[in-house]
Amino acid sequence: MTDLPFGEMPYRPSEGDIRERLDALRPIPRISVQAFCETNEVSEAIEAAATDRRMVKAHVRVHAGGIRAAVEHYASAPTPNLVILESTLRPDELLAELEALADVCDPGSKVVIVGHHNDVSLYRELTRRGVSEYMLAPVHLADVLSVISQLFATEGADPLGRIVAFVGAKGGAGASTLCHNVGWTLAKLFGNDVLLADLDLPFGTANIDFDRDPAQGVSEAVFSAERLDEVFLDRLLVSCAEHLSLLAAPSTLDRDYDFDPEAFSALMDAAQRSTPHVVLDVPHVWNGWTRTILERADEVVLVAEPDLANLRNAKNLMDTLRKARPNDRAPRLVLNRVGVPKRPEIAPAEFAEPLGVELLAQIAFDPLMFGTAANTGRMLSELDGKHPAAQTFSDMAHTLTGRSLAKAAPRAALSGLRALMRRR
Numbered sequence: 172m173t174d175l176p177f178g179e180m181p182y183r184p185s186e187g188d189i190r191e192r193l194d195a196l197r198p199i200p201r202i203s204v205q206a207f208c209e210t211n212e213v214s215e216a217i218e219a220a221a222t223d224r225r226m227v228k229a230h231v232r233v234h235a236g237g238i239r240a241a242v243e244h245y246a247s248a249p250t251p252n253l254v255i256l257e258s259t260l261r262p263d264e265l266l267a268e269l270e271a272l273a274d275v276c277d278p279g280s281k282v283v284i285v286g287h288h289n290d291v292s293l294y295r296e297l298t299r300r301g302v303s304e305y306m307l308a309p310v311h312l313a314d315v316l317s318v319i320s321q322l323f324a325t326e327g328a329d330p331l332g333r334i335v336a337f338v339g340a341k342g343g344a345g346a347s348t349l350c351h352n353v354g355w356t357l358a359k360l361f362g363n364d365v366l367l368a369d370l371d372l373p374f375g376t377a378n379i380d381f382d383r384d385p386a387q388g389v390s391e392a393v394f395s396a397e398r399l400d401e402v403f404l405d406r407l408l409v410s411c412a413e414h415l416s417l418l419a420a421p422s423t424l425d426r427d428y429d430f431d432p433e434a435f436s437a438l439m440d441a442a443q444r445s446t447p448h449v450v451l452d453v454p455h456v457w458n459g460w461t462r463t464i465l466e467r468a469d470e471v472v473l474v475a476e477p478d479l480a481n482l483r484n485a486k487n488l489m490d491t492l493r494k495a496r497p498n499d500r501a502p503r504l505v506l507n508r509v510g511v512p513k514r515p516e517i518a519p520a521e522f523a524e525p526l527g528v529e530l531l532a533q534i535a536f537d538p539l540m541f542g543t544a545a546n547t548g549r550m551l552s553e554l555d556g557k558h559p560a561a562q563t564f565s566d567m568a569h570t571l572t573g574r575s576l577a578k579a580a581p582r583a584a585l586s587g588l589r590a591l592m593r594r595r
Contacts, residue, residue: 192313193225193498194469194573196320197331201228203251204319207241208233212309213257213285220315223498224467229319238268242275250280253319257285257308262293269300281322285310312498332366332443335571336468338453338461340475340485345507347371347452348541349474349534349564351380354450355550356564357572358415366408366446368418370435370464371454372428375420382548385409388419389438393430396437401445404438416446432459439467448572466495470571471502472531477509477516482525489526503531503571511536531570532563 204221208214214233221231230251234240237258254276258265265286276282281303286293294305304318337353339346347369354367368389369377378384387407392399408416418438442449451468453461465471473488475481485504492502504526506519523530540558544551552561568574 189311189313189498190500192317193223196225196316197324198225198227199229199316199319200323202230202253202319202323204229204231204253204255205241205244205251206231206233206255206257207236207238207244208255208257208285209235209237209259210257210308216310216312217255217315219312219497220319223312223316224496225316225320227467238265238272242268242271245272245275250275250277252279253281253283253322255283255285255315259287262286262288262290262296265293266296266300269297269302273300283318283322332446332449333470333572334439334443334449334451334468335470335472336451336453336465337472337474338465338488339455340473340481340488342455344455344474344476344481345534346455346472346474347376348380348545349472349505349507350450350452351377352550352552352560352564353472353567353571354448355412355415356552356561356568357448357450358412359552360565360568361572361574362414363447365415365448365450366418366442367411367415367450367452368438368442369420369452370461371452372420373422373424374454375422375452376545377417377452378419378422380545380548380550381411381417383409383411383417383419385417385419388417388421390421390428392418392438392441393434396434399437399441401441404441404445418442430458430460432463434460435464436467439464462495465492470500472505472567472571473502474505474507475522477506477519477522478514479517482517482522485522486526489528501528504528505531505567506533508536509533532567534560534563 206214206217208217214235217231217233220226221229221233234244238256241254241256258268260268265284272282282301283304283306284297284302285306285308287308289307297305303322306314306318337346337350351367354365357363358365367377369375370389372390391407392404395403408418411417439449451464453464471492473485475485489502504523506522509516509519519530519533537560540551540555544554551558552564555561
């Protein structure tokens with residue numbers, strides 16, 4: 172036996188390796204996939220990949236049995252877009268069985284073989300016969316997703332933008348304020364286009380925070396989803412700063428805003444195709460469409476205040492999203508309004524410990540600065556670029572874009588009140 176061209180020997184990838192590989196993948200389009208597996212390990216890897224958020228549009232079925240089972244099945248059924256076949260046979264036996272599959276496989280179907288022999292001659296012969304890829308067992312869900320993504324990604328397509336969704340553990344926790352400030356900071360720091368969408372249609376505040384009053388916005392995008400594309404979306408955006416565009420909420424109560432779970436999917440797809448960074452301000456409500464958005468975002472930032480009700484809600488959200496996003500990083504945790512005078516608070520470390528995460532950041536209570544920014548339609552960093560929270564927003568922007576390693580919550584944020592006193 173000789174090494175395969177791609178040089179992959181069996182390995183056990185680390186959690187960090189898996190997440191890095193998954194982060195680089197494009198969502199899988201609406202395709203049908205059927206797998207015929209001979210071992211539990213390969214079957215489990217494909218089933219795990221089928222539950223990943225990137226496969227939400229694909230239809231996947233896993234069958235027991237290898238190539239022979241596939242031949243019997245497709246003798247009376249059409250083949251799907253992709254057939255994944257596991258075989259423990261030796262190379263010559265595997266090639267012989269593939270002859271029978273060729274007689275029942277539709278020309279437009281792609282075939283991936285998962286084999287147990289590291290043989291370069293086998294790989295070359297399989298590709299010569301039209302097999303799309305040969306994977307060496309054992310395989311991990313990241314291997315499965317990578318192969319499917321490579322086979323069905325549009326050739327020459329631009330990279331997809333990264334979606335970051337902000338949500339509050341409790342109403343009034345300040346998630347919108349942090350979302351808007353971090354979105355503005357992203358645009359200023361890196362010079363890349365940022366699309367900020369305010370999804371709180373009846374009560375959104377982004378138009379106030381950025382001092383804009385656009386005639387159109389997110390409601391037109393949602394209620395016209397059937398014709399939403401990058402051109403239409405661009406017409407709905409209003410510029411808030413260089414590289415920062417806002418999709419504002421109507422903030423009116425002249426209609427009901429009841430949506431089905433997929434109502435915002437077209438908007439998310441169009442935004443990803445047109446903008447490198449998409450920042451979503453998700454309202455503190457729990458229904459089908461907010462759950463879908465949080466499950467499919469690349470990053471979720473959970474904003475909470477250090478009290479018991481916030482801790483309970485944060486724990487529920489963390490547990491639910493961890494279960495729904497098993498292959499993604501847990502939601503990032505930000506503690507807001509830390510240090511309110513005379514208010515009993517849960518210490519940051521004690522708040523984060525039951526959630527099983529480290530704090531991404533903590534923001535000190537500073538009603539004067541944040542209130543002034545809100546009332547004047549400006550971001551905090553525009554008023555005072557040296558404010559401790561301004562540096563925190565910068566650190567968050569770096570971490571959420573992968574420009575730096577995640578840091579422990581800076582202790583300097585706890586001295587925000589002292590800094591305020593020194594300025595006075």
